[in-house]
Amino acid sequence: xxxxxxxxxxxxxxxxxxxxxxxxxxxxxxxxxxxxxxxxxxxxxxxxxxxxxxxxxxxxxxxxxxxxxxxxxxxxxxxxxxxxxxxxxxxxxxxxxxxxxxxxxxxxxxxxxxxxxxxxxxxxxxxxxxxxxxxxxxxxxxxxxxxxxxxxxxxxxxxxxxxxxxxxxxxxxxxxxxxxxxxxxxxxxxxxxxxxxxxxxxxxxxxxxxx
Amino acid sequence: xxxxxxxxxxxxxxxxxxxxxxxxxxxxxxxxxxxxxxxxxxxxxxxxxxxxxxxxxxxxxxxxxxxxxxxxxxxxxxxxxxxxxxxxxxxxxxxxxxxxxxxxxxxxxxxxxxxxxxxxxxxxxxxxxxxxxxxxxxxxxxxxxxxxxxxxxxxxxxxxxxxxxxxxxxxxxxxxxxxxxxxxxxxxxxxxxxxxxxxxxxxxxxxxxxxxxxxxxxxxxxxxxxxxxxxxxxxxxxxxxxxxxxxxxxxxxxxxxxxxxxxxxxxxxxxxxxxxxxxxxxxxxx
Numbered sequence: 288x289x290x291x292x293x294x295x296x297x298x299x300x301x302x303x304x305x306x307x308x309x310x311x312x313x314x315x316x317x318x319x320x321x322x323x324x325x326x327x328x329x330x331x332x333x334x335x336x337x338x339x340x341x342x343x344x345x346x347x348x349x350x351x352x353x354x355x356x357x358x359x360x361x362x363x364x365x366x367x368x369x370x371x372x373x374x375x376x377x378x379x380x381x382x383x384x385x386x387x388x389x390x391x392x393x394x395x396x397x398x399x400x401x402x403x404x405x406x407x408x409x410x411x412x413x414x415x416x417x418x419x420x421x422x423x424x425x426x427x428x429x430x431x432x433x434x435x436x437x438x439x440x441x442x443x444x445x446x447x448x449x450x451x452x453x454x455x456x457x458x459x460x461x462x463x464x465x466x467x468x469x470x471x472x473x474x475x476x477x478x479x480x481x482x483x484x485x486x487x488x489x490x491x492x493x494x495x496x497x498x
Numbered sequence: 499x500x501x502x503x504x505x506x507x508x509x510x511x512x513x514x515x516x517x518x519x520x521x522x523x524x525x526x527x528x529x530x531x532x533x534x535x536x537x538x539x540x541x542x543x544x545x546x547x548x549x550x551x552x553x554x555x556x557x558x559x560x561x562x563x564x565x566x567x568x569x570x571x572x573x574x575x576x577x578x579x580x581x582x583x584x585x586x587x588x589x590x591x592x593x594x595x596x597x598x599x600x601x602x603x604x605x606x607x608x609x610x611x612x613x614x615x616x617x618x619x620x621x622x623x624x625x626x627x628x629x630x631x632x633x634x635x636x637x638x639x640x641x642x643x644x645x646x647x648x649x650x651x652x653x654x655x656x657x658x659x660x661x662x663x664x665x666x667x668x669x670x671x672x673x674x675x676x677x678x679x680x681x682x683x684x685x686x687x688x689x690x691x692x693x694x695x696x697x698x699x700x701x702x703x704x705x706x707x708x709x710x711x712x713x714x715x716x717x718x719x720x721x722x723x724x725x726x727x728x729x730x731x732x733x734x735x736x737x738x739x740x741x742x743x744x745x746x747x748x749x750x751x752x753x754x755x756x757x758x759x760x761x762x763x764x765x766x767x768x769x770x771x772x773x774x775x776x777x778x779x780x781x782x783x784x
Binding site for chain 2: 333444447
């Protein structure tokens with residue numbers, strides 16, 4: 288029978304068998320990676336963050352309380368690391384004196400905060416509203432649009448609409464009130480809808496069919 | 499004629515009624531809703547603000563994250579407002595698309611890399627393991643003072659350590675001047691290692707056992723480094739088992755050493771005469 292998270296942690300802390308901790312890592316690494324990837328926008332960096340995340344989880348295992356669910360706890364550590372990375376990037380970017388080059392924003396690793404990008408820049412690299420959006424293209428456009436959201440809205444939107452956490456859990460993960468979560472989610476969705484509206488039919492249910 | 503009279507009478511009546519109506523209405527409704535057009539504009543505004551309120555709650559309504567009262571109010575508004583209904587539909591479609599996004603896949607399993615990093619950098623957190631590895635052999639202890647100084651995160655600990663060290667130095671002075679040191683100082687040297695003696699040995703590989711006991715190892719290392727020698731023949735020397743563990747200090751990670759040191763600060767390391775200077779550098783009082 289599969290051990291629960293709490294049992295794994297208890298047994299690991301009692302015996303120090305690293306294989307037990309590996310089970311825990313394998314159970315949550317995909318989810319943590321998905322969160323990090325969507326917040327950071329770069330697979331390599333996201334992998335690094337996931338590794339750092341589990342190292343931190345390990346360091347703080349004694350602080351973990353079985354009453355709380357393990358998934359939000361990992362998500363909290365992961366999103367904190369992502370926010371730190373984003374802030375660091377932002378600081379580095381602020382320090383650099385760059386000439387304006389819209390093309391430079393096309394690479395994956397520049398998607399952390401979405402700063403400086405516009406919907407039209409996303410659109411330029413994809414099909415126009417009058418073109419067909421196949422599933423793959425639709426996903427790409429959606430992912431790109433998510434990255435353009437302000438950090439605090441993106442975090443809440445990803446945690447709720449993609450990762451499936453409740454408002455209460457998100458409030459704990461992000462360290463804010465449920466009301467703030469609700470508000471950020473609302474504005475995030477509205478912004479996303481605004482960005483995507485030109486690509487969908489007026490009802491917003493189906494991708495535009497005509498080419 | 500009768501019909502004309504009737505008509506005239508009707509017109510008069512209408513005029514009179516209009517006057518009455520216009521005279522009464524402002525009293526009843528002092529707002530700018532005298533005219534029907536204005537009234538419909540006002541209604542529209544009210545409706546609009548109601549829509550705005552509901553619009554902000556639509557997401558939470560969809561997520562079933564509203565209170566019962568809020569849910570009921572949104573529900574009743576939706577039953578009459580087609581605009582909000584279509585907004586809800588659009589929102590639902592957006593959320594469905596987000597939920598349907600393919601999950602990004604990891605290029606590899608990270609469990610082994612993480613475990614390898616843990617082996618190198620961090621000791622496993624065990625509930626109460628303090629066992630000593632039998633494989634450890636005697637070797638000169640290497641406790642990097644720089645490691646303590648480099649770790650800025652522990653500035654707070656440094657402050658406590660400094661305070662403890664001042665107390666220790668003062669206490670040592672008292673002993674020297676009181677002439678009673680022969681009984682006490684050796685005991686202190688022997689005490690620290692005994693903290694973990696007798697603890698059950700945990701199931702762990704030799705390497706893990708070494709890592710898990712770095713705190714004890716550092717304790718022992720500090721005891722060995724302490725230049726204050728027993729002045730009395732009655733004093734017990736540090737236990738040999740602990741001294742054997744000194745070898746592992748050389749391989750201990752910087753952070754672990756600091757961790758171990760920090761932990762034992764509260765457990766009597768000040769007794770060893772360790773103090774800090776202004777930069778937080780640790781030094782052993784000779």
